[in-house]
Amino acid sequence: MHTFLYKKVGFKAELVGELAGNYSTVVLMFGFAVAAMAPALVISRMLSPRKRSNPVKFLPMECGQVPTGEGRTQFMMQYYAYILMFVVFDVVAIFLYAWGSTILYLPKEATLPIIAFLGIIFAAMAFALSQSDRRKIW
Amino acid sequence: MSTPTLPPGLAIQKADERIMTLNVGPQHPGSGHMRIIVQIDGDYIVACDPDPGYVHRGEEKMAEYRNYVLNIPHLERPVIHDSCNILYPYVLGVEELLGLEVSERAKYVRVIASELNRCVYTMYWLAIYGIFLGHSTMFMWPAGDRELLIDLLEKMTGARVTHSYFIPGGIRNDLPANFEDVCLRQVNYFEKRIKEYADIFYDNPILISRTEKTGILTRENAIRLGTTGSVLRASGIDYDVRKKEPYDVYDELDFQTNVLKSGDSYARSKIPWLDMMESCRIIRDALQKMPKSGSVRVKLKPNPKGAIGSVYKRVESGRGALGCYIVSDKKAEPYRVKLSVPSFRNLIALPHLLIGEKLGNMPSVYWSLNYWPVEADR
Amino acid sequence: MADAAFLALSVITIGSAIAALELRSLVYGSIALMGTLGGIAGFFLLLDSPFVAMFQLAVYVGSIAVLILFTVMLVKRELIFKKVEDKRRKFVGIALMLVLMVSLGAVILDSGIKQITTDEPAVDFREIGEDFVTYYWPALILMGLILSGAVTGALVLARRVDEENGQRVN
Amino acid sequence: MANELTEFVLVSVALLGIGIYGLAVKRNFIRMLFAVEIVINAANLNMVAFGRFLPHSGGQTLALFSIAIAAAEVAVGLSLIIVAYRMYHNIDIADYRSLKG
């Protein structure tokens, strides 16, 4: 049906750096948003009344209390395991994309290494999840 | 410990780096009118110190300066949306002290008003419970449906929430004409509405997963801490003052009490909801059994003087047993009025339930205690 | 065009690499490090390897930088802004760096790679996937083992020591 | 195109130099980790550059592996930092030494 998809679309770049032009639009979009939004803050700063007489105003907000202690100390170490796992499994997930986007052009046996790979990863994941569940040691 | 320690909030915590002290309240969407000082280690609460008193208005002191009737308006202010119930023990006590006999019709009207008020209170509580769980619809629906009953109470008493309706010797005015029909219709619709909360709230899997097995108050602890009302009944103890020590005409009415065993936040939040349906039954029953006419109020002397002695009266309010202890010394003003309010009694459970919980459970556990800060502070 | 982009990228990359090491605040240092990593991703784009570039962005900036930031924020505030520096050591380091760069640069400029240019089309990113499961499959399995080992090891390391008995809890 | 392999390699060398400098000079555990990252990235840049100019998919594949290993390394390294920080309340390698004795 949509056979156009199943034939390998050639890679367009002939010259070094030719592809980069495509990506510049994303950067341009980013830049455009910055250029469009930064003035909003500036204009807001110009339009808004400002009273800086009271130093209390610039204290961190803490429910109507004068704040005590450091603002940046608390950490949910209980869930640190998850963030460690994320770093590793993020890599794995994108590795799978390298394989997933080619699978149409590969023989079937080529799936075996991936399955072995996944098996190893699953084992690690099971261990990590069992570890991260134990709230007492974090 | 010979001297009292520093008041909460001024004491500086010297602790391990992992511990962070959070002031939850008074300007906090999840605190109501109080402050809870929690110390958290990561996501877990390791210490909790409730700091009420932001609405402490000295009602008990003020009551010593006013006579028995003029005490009514300010004594109902601690729980304005349950004002009939908070006034009830006081009125009963004053009636005993003054030796007044209340007519049958007035008793029924009182029961109807107090049941309506219980629903109004519970709906507001439920609304706030909804918003504490991040469920904005569950704020809006109860807050809206509660207006049906407020409308009834308004027709009855002339004020939306602060009714000042009960008075020693009866009630202040008779029911308006045609009230029974309107009441029946709106209460029936109300009951239909609250049954719909099951789908979106009480059977909602996210809610269940969030509140079940959190903040468990065991049966033993519930007794030991002297909790009351829905908190107690959620822990499996069948104790309802309306049943155990019926006042006015509750012994003639047909209703049950709801008891759940698990004692977690979910059970605590479900009991008031079940109670509301029971209240609807009571109202219908009372409307039927009520004498259709008759006097509703005993004429009082100006500045009545009570007999020497003391009384302690209890009623079941929307939050639990509400006691009133009045000491009289044969003057027009009471010598001492002490309100033993359920919120204050339930507050003691808060540190017990919160320690070891996750921070995310704080609002649900806190509000499931059926706690109204203004009442606790008096 | 590509030249301008190349120049800009090199400036960003090298500048933020220096900033990452020299900025006083560790948080700003991490942000600068993100700049370096992003710059490298830009180079990858210039080299027609979008897959690697995006992988770099997703993995390096999206997760490694997050982890670094997280750890940086974990340490005390004073430490974030503390900078211990040994003057002598610094000069030695700079000298070492210069020697290394000059010698390596000389070697490279002297060697034959200056002549290497290409007119052939770039490698399609799908070939990477093919490589993974065909030629490099032992490496892939090894990779899996390394990653598993890393996550296991990291978890075991980062667990809290139980204060009471001074041992790791299992 | 005007770009040549040399330019990329030179950038890579510059990064390598900076990384080595950081490793040599900084005594802060986290900074050293930064330096290691920079070195690894210099290597990756080289790999991809060579892979592009001698058109071969191996360059990119190896770069991918390298990034993955870097991720693993960072995970372990940061765990180490956390352990060390928990023990000594410091992130300075010099201080670890002094505290140990």
Place this chain on the structure above:
Amino acid sequence: MLKDLITPQNANVFVGKLGDILEKAIDKPLGYAINWGRIWSLWPVHIETACCSVEFGAASSPRYDVERFGIIEAFGSLRQCDLVVVQGTITRKMAPRLRLVYDQMPEPKYVIAMGACAITGGLYFDSYNVLPGIDGVIPVDVYVPGCPPRPETLIQGCMLLQEKIKRMKARKFV
């Protein structure tokens, strides 16, 4: 003669005049626009001081939906709010906190004193722990009487506040 007119001073005056005209021209519609925005977007801060909060809740309930007027009671942080509705009694314990909340809010900010307690102390005129009204703590824009005020009264108070904002000068711009 024309030459005499074109002096640096005169040019300055001319430019200055032009600036004035420009300023006036911009000022008026901008002031309108901003005041209009402020009227329809009053976000009350989430501070409950006493029992009047019950009726404040009722005012945002479906029956008296204040969101019709652009008043949304859903902001947790006082940094995003511009209206303090003092919902009843201010005790001596609460007063410094109320002041702090008011101080920490961004300009412009408005205050509605809701309930007899917030206006004069109401029932608690002789209590030892209640302030006689909040005028001593924060400046009040609109008083809403009642104990508690009916939601209608509160809505009417909000409408009065809108009226007041409309008549306020937004700010000198440019």
Place this chain on the structure above:
Amino acid sequence: MSAESEKETVEKKTENPKPTADKNPKKPDVVPPTAKKTIPPKVATKEEPELPAFEKGIGDKITEKFGEKTTITFVKPDRVGIKVGRENIHEVAEFARDVLNYDHVDSVAGVDYPADKEIEVVYHLSSYTDPSLSRQILEIATRAQREEDPIPGNDATKLPSLRDIFYSVEFHEREVFEMLGVFFEGHPDNRRLLLPEDWADLPPLRKDFRNKGR
């Protein structure tokens, strides 16, 4: 949440309950299993208010045990009031809990009697576990000496705390402490509860504290 982690949470809770609690002696068990036998099962009668026999029985039991030390102030339907000296309040409360089966305190009210130079503290005891007591309230009143110039916590206005017997009095006693200046010995947490942090006046519920304008 898995069952295992749940168990851990519970364990954690039991390990370190309230931070202040570890300074205390162990809390006693709620209902000792032997307590049930000592009470004869009687049903309260509302029909004969002239003869509150059950209530009288409670009063008798207390007089039997303590004799002179207690006085029965009144016996009304469902209400019994006794008066105890401050030395014996602890024992009487323990007796009420262990033998009479009262298991919690409804309310603790302090009343100031400037004429007698005393402050009375009234405990209203009631019971959830014993069905025969469900209507009953036992009022135990005790009095402490009253000072003209109170320095809350540092003067003679002291009473033994009942917190180790009835845990539920914890906040009530704190309230009585700040409202009347009665210091409860043995209470771990005699702190201010409701009043503002900077309250420096008399305890407000004493009779010589006058509201303004009254």
Place this chain on the structure above:
Amino acid sequence: MSVIAPNFKLSEFIKSILDNAFWILLILALIGIPAVQVILFYIEMPVINGELLTPFLALTWIADPSRTLPIIKAFMTTDLFRIAAFPGFGFAALLAAGTIFVERKMLAKLQLRVGPFYCGKIEGILQLMGDGLKLISKEIIIPAKADKPIFWAAPVLFVATAAAFVALIPVAPGWVVADLDVGLLAVFAIIGFFPIITILSAWAANSKFPFIGGIRALFQMVSFEIPLILSLLGAVILTGTLNLSEIAASQSSFPWIIFLPIGAIVFFVTMLAELERIPFDLPEAESEIVAGWLTELSGMMYGLVQLGTYLKLYAFAALFVVIFLGGFNGPMLWPPFPEEIITEGIELGPVTAQIPGLPVFSQEVLNGILMFVLKTVGVIFFILLPRGVFPRIRVDLLLDLGWKKLIGLAFVNIFIALGLLYAGILGPGGII
């Protein structure tokens, strides 16, 4: 007492603007035009299409559609138009604004109330404008101990990152800001920036509640990124491409949601989590941590973050549409452009104008846009609905859900896709 209804009139506001416009026009007419004429007198005029561009001619061009249309068309092919207006920022911001308004009205309806009503005469249609004007004229408070550069930059970067995400969405065939070969990977790369901005902003505020909120946001976004990535792999396996336009085009006969419903569900749930919407709005849970990482943001900063959030919402909804619902594919609903306008021209009173260059958009493009917008609106509806129906979940439950259930389901989805491929149902030489 009578009610003083706020009688602020929009008409007055418009009048004052018109006033100004009139005066500006007058001054321009008196001074500007002669000045321009004088200047033009000295400037050498360009020759376009063999005609000398006199000022007169330049003016007539504005009125002549046959001349302006090609210019507009030329403009439409530029990057600037794509970035600023159509598939890019303007279009997305418009949809985002609509989303905010619809959300408020719909939530109100669900809750049996009215919602914004008086602002703007009809059903509160101008409510958003009011809020915007208010926010822009509101003071911005920077806490004293905050890290100022990061604190200032974070909201802007948040919007910009969301905009970069929007750039990858193909709206109609050929209408996409950046048509990348590895578009899907680019999406993942861009999503990865959000937690960084969040945590930096939270850290910069130097206050407790934002910090807790930031950490929560970090955990949440990070944990759900893996199921998000994995849940899309199914579609990639079946199409063999990472280009979003191609993925969209591949669904001309059936959308992938038919074969990969599990993947769609996983993606939807992770999407809700990434967007921090109820039931996953833990980073902003008011009842626990005030407003989470937004606590210290005031005035326009808050407004920008909201704008960014809704842009992100649009982008995610669009991604769902592109990958699972067939993107711009769909039945041809858009009526064809009337032929006779091209052949015969339009009658404009006495004259008949022949306008070459019409239609500006082809029928396919317009239909694609229509289908895309319809589907996106539908998805947005389902994103908005949970807000009225569910309470907030708890952090540990959320992480549990992400790491145990969703990742498992995502792998199930991958195996379904593999099975479909290897069973010969789909893929080259497949049955379908």
Place this chain on the structure above:
Amino acid sequence: MGTATGIIKALNSGIKHLAIKRFTLRYPEQKLKFVGDGYQFDPSTGVGIAGLKGRHMLFHDHCTGCQLCSIACEGVAEAIGMVKVPEEWKQNKKSIMPQIDYGKCVFCGLCVDACPFYALYMTNDYELSSFSKEGLIYTPAQLQVKPDVSQNSEIQISDRGATHG
């Protein structure tokens, strides 16, 4: 599976409510209807008459200046002060009448209960907000005015929900 059905049930309930009528009382246009004219007290029987406890209304020709209302209010909120009025009334020789400060009044109606001469009523007027505290003080002359109210919305219940007609 219970989870899935629960979620679907909740979503279904949400969607169903999109079709239910709105409950909102559109306040400035619609106003609630109350029972009667306001709370009154019949001193002869000693029982009140149901009605809304709104702003007071004073009947000058009944008021004797006996101050009972003021005394009652002293125990409540001290809202009533007696002021001199210019007119002379035969039943009110002292020419004093109550003036009510609505900044203090709590609308309890106990002053109405206290008035033995049927001179003080409460009315259906509740729109009392003001810019200043002074605007809240109602003199006897103002209290005499009968409020002009048009209140006619009532809760109506149908199958598609409750509305305000």
